[in-house]
Amino acid sequence: xxxxxxxxxxxxxxxxxxxxxxxxxxxxxxxxxxxxxxxxxxxxxxxxxxxxxxxxxxxxxxxxxxxxxxxxxxxxxxxxxxxxxxxxxxxxxxxxxxxxxxxxxxxxxxxxxxxxxxxxxxxxxxxxxxxxxxxxxxxxxxxxxxxxxxxxxxxxxxxxxxxxxxxxxxxxxxxxxxxxxxxxxxxxxxxxxxxxxxxxxxxxxxxxxx
Numbered sequence: 001x002x003x004x005x006x007x008x009x010x011x012x013x014x015x016x017x018x019x020x021x022x023x024x025x026x027x028x029x030x031x032x033x034x035x036x037x038x039x040x041x042x043x044x045x046x047x048x049x050x051x052x053x054x055x056x057x058x059x060x061x062x063x064x065x066x067x068x069x070x071x072x073x074x075x076x077x078x079x080x081x082x083x084x085x086x087x088x089x090x091x092x093x094x095x096x097x098x099x100x101x102x103x104x105x106x107x108x109x110x111x112x113x114x115x116x117x118x119x120x121x122x123x124x125x126x127x128x129x130x131x132x133x134x135x136x137x138x139x140x141x142x143x144x145x146x147x148x149x150x151x152x153x154x155x156x157x158x159x160x161x162x163x164x165x166x167x168x169x170x171x172x173x174x175x176x177x178x179x180x181x182x183x184x185x186x187x188x189x190x191x192x193x194x195x196x197x198x199x200x201x202x203x204x205x206x207x208x209x210x
Contacts, residue, residue: 008027008028008030009025009026009027009028010025010026010028011023011024011025012024012025012026033107033108033109033110034063034108034109034110035109035110035111036061036062036063036068036070036103036109036110036111037061037062037111037113038059038060038061038062038073038101038102038103038111038112038113039059039060039062039113040057040058040059040060041055041056041057041058041059041099041101041113041115042055042056042057042115043055043056043099043115043117044056044117045117045118045119045120046119046120047119047120047121047122048092048093048094048119048120048121048122048150048190048191049122049150049151050092050150050151050153050190051092051151052089052090052091052092053090053091053092053097053117053119054090055075055090055099055115059073059101059113061073061103061109061111063109068109070103070104070107070109071104072104073101073102073103073104074088074100074101074102074103074104074105075088075090075099075100075101076088076099076100076102077089077090077091077097077098077099077100078097078098078100079091079095079096079097079098080096080097080098080116081095081096083095083096083097085097091119092119093119093189093190094119094120094121094122094189094190095118095119096116096117096118097116097117097118097119098114098115098116098117099114099115099117100112100113100114100115101113101115120192121188121190121191121192122148122150122190122191122192123148123191123192123194124146124147124148124149124188124191124192124193124194125146125147125148125193125194125195125196126144126145126146126147126163126182126186126193126194126195126196127144127145127147127165127182127195127196127197127198128142128143128144128145128165128166128180128181128182128197128198129142129143129144129145129165129180129198130180130198130199130200130201131180131198131199131200131201132200132201132202132203133172133200133201133202133203134172134202134203134204134205135172135173135174135175135202135203135204135205136172136173136205137172138172139167139169139170139171139172140167140200142165142166142167142180142198142200143165144163144164144165144182148191149191155186157188157189157190157191158186158187158188158191159186159187159188159189160185160186160187161184161186162183162184162185162186163182163183163184163185163186164182164183164184165180165181165182165198166180166181166183167180167200168180168181168200169200169202172202174202175202175203175204176201176202177199177200177201177202178199178200178201178202179197179198179199179200180197180198180199180200181197181198182195182196182197182198
């Protein structure tokens with residue numbers, strides 16, 4: 001604090017009906033808080049799973065080598081490397097963060113410890129569904145599938161999703177394996193998107209299904 005080491009005076013007058021007023025002066029000096037070291041807490045990096053990060057351990061406060069008992073340490077999470085976040089609640093989204101464990105402000109002590117951690121994006125594969133049919137059958141429609149969502153999430157969490165699948169053949173007259181293409185794009189806050197090509201397999205009617 002900027003006032004540490006400074007002094008000030010407080011004048012107090014006590015009034016009474018039957019006695020003379022009593023005046024007294026107190027001198028107050030701002031004493032610097034003692035800084036504690038903090039250890040015992042860690043946070044492990046993880047891949048996005050939709051769940052809030054959970055710190056491990058219990059804060060240990062020391063004045064030099066002497067253990068200091070401390071109630072209700074303060075936990076605060078902030079973003080770093082361009083990540084916007086500032087909350088006492090643990091984050092669950094992908095990004096780079098810092099957990100600050102500190103001594104409560106209304107205390108004779110001060111001090112904090114900073115623990116950096118990251119939640120990486122979850123890999124998400126986007127591709128046309130693999131299909132098969134027999135020669136002469138109706139050409140299966142091309143559909144997009146998403147592989148890798150967690151926490152019951154669906155493509156609804158994607159932003160500006162324009163993915164479309166398309167067959168590269170127009171009929172099923174010839175046996176063979178044909179690409180099903182994927183076009184478009186999307187943005188995902190918590191997923192790292194990889195695009196792949198799908199396959200349409202046209203078989204002879206006598207072939208056994210896989």
